[in-house]
Amino acid sequence: MASKTTSSFFFLSLLVFLSIPNSAIASDKITAIFAFGDSTIDAGNNNHLNSLFRGDHLPYGCDFPNHVPTGRFSNGKISTDYFSQIxxxxxxxxxxxxxQVTDNDLLTGVSFGSxxxxxxxxxVALANVLDLGSQFExxxxxxxxxxxFVGNEKANDIIQNALFVISIGTNDMLFNVYMLPTSTVTPYGSISxxxxxxxxxxxxxxxxLYGAGGRRIMVAGLPPIGCLPIQVTIDSIIPSQNWLQRVCNVQQNIDSxxxxxxxxxxxxxxxxTLQDAKVAYLDIYTPILDMVLYPAKYGFGHSLQGCCGTGMLEMGPVCNTDDIICxxxxxxxxxxxxxxxxxxxxxxxxNGQTLLPYLTS
Structure with a gap:
């Protein structure tokens, strides 16, 4: 049943994709980017929170301009930086x-991600970070x-022509389904x-967001969670069909x-239902899985372990200067x-820029 549902939605998505005009990206129509969600789009908000979930220390940011750890959970830039450049x-x-963010900076967008x-x-309670309600505030x-700074008329124009990016949901599945399932998932009866x-x-x-004036909204799906190095590692050390093997967890990917x-x-x-709105699904599952399965195509030599430390469990506070990086x-x-x-x-x-002509049309 699940495979039929997935196939039908894939076909629907293909039809939507084929209906996107094959024209140049009208980048001048998008005035700003406002991002909401988790660590995939956090540019350093957690630096100012009393949370362990922080990337404000080396080796994070080692390939960022001036080698500065900004709080981005990467060695350098993240996807919202690239969207802004595109x-x-x-x-x-x-x-x-x-x-250091000024009123003038706000005119072209910021990230509220945590x-x-x-x-x-x-x-959110487990991590002591900003939920979506707090990010909206x-x-x-x-x-x-x-x-x-610019008056109501100009502000309304900025918001109505801004791109709103949402990337969230992976932590819910990681923590509440695969790590601590009995406390949260059980009351709902099933993962579905x-x-x-x-x-x-x-x-x-x-x-x-729509009620606040947002009209161009791009929502990211889940990655292939079963291929995240931490899940590959956990799966390899517990008795299962993947015991002592570094391979993706197929069921977790099916869940995604x-x-x-x-x-x-x-x-x-x-x-x-949202009048005058453009809402688009950003598929991150497909490109990430493709990079996992065919790393050489992208110039990667490693696709199931991270660069920091052993690359198997380290992240956040346990990816630090004590770890040797690749x-x-x-x-x-x-x-x-x-x-x-x-x-x-x-x-x-x-990969996601194929959605931009639709969002700007």
Whole structure:
């Protein structure tokens, strides 16, 4: 049943993709990027929170301009930086909580993302980070500053022509389904029902953004969670069919596919009901899985372990200066046991730019 559902949604997505005009990206139509979610788009907001989920220390940022650890969970840039470059907006999308961010910076966008965040309150409480509600409140603060700086008319124009990027959900599955399943998933009866709960929260947030003026919204799906180095490692050390092997967990990847199929359905409904809005699904599963399976095609030599330390478990506070990093991060898909290298993020962003003509039409 799941495979039929996934196939039907794939076909629907293909039809949507084929309907996208084959024209140059009208980058001048997008005025700013506002990003919400987890560590995949956190540009340093967690640096200002009392949380262990931080990337504000070396070796994070070792390939960033001036080799500065900004709080991005990578060796350098992340996907929202590349989207900003692709659109010709600015080279980097900064964190809203960065004290150096000015009112003028807000006009072209910021990230409100918080590493460790999720769609489930249990996830956020575990990490002590910003949930989507708190991120939305920060957006309201930013919007107030923008209105004071340029006036209501210009502020409304900026928001209506901005691209809103949402990337969240992986931590909910990692922590609450695969690591601590009995405390959160059991009340929902099944993984599928728990995913429905997450997606309803996500849909509510998208509607909230729409109510605040957002009209161009891009929502990322889940990656192939079973191929994240930390999951590959855990799977290899417990008695299972993958014991002592470094291979992807097939069932966890199927869970991600099923979630993504449901997300595409939600996106389709939102597109049909939110007047004058463009809502698009960003497929990150396919390009990441392709990089895992065919690393040489992208110039990678390693696709199931990270560059930091052993590359099997290290991330956040346990990826630090005490760890030896690989000699060439560009040969690695993953930077730590969960997050991509900047090269990996650039591939994801380049793959996603096929959605931009639709969002700007």
């Amino acid at each position: 659109l010709g907006i600015k080279d980097l999308l900064p964190a809203f909580l960065d004290p 590493g460790g965040s999720g769609l489930d309150s249990h996830t 920060l957006f309201e603060q930013a919007l107030l500053r923008i209105r004071r 029902s728990y995913q429905d709960f997450l997606l309803q929260n996500l849909q509510n947030f998208i509607q909230r 596919q099923n979630y993504n199929a449901k997300l595409q359905y939600h996106v389709h409904l939102l597109q049909a 000699p060439d991060p560009s040969k690695y898909l993953f930077w730590d046991a969960v997050h991509l290298t900047q090269k990996g993020y650039s591939v994801v962003a380049n």
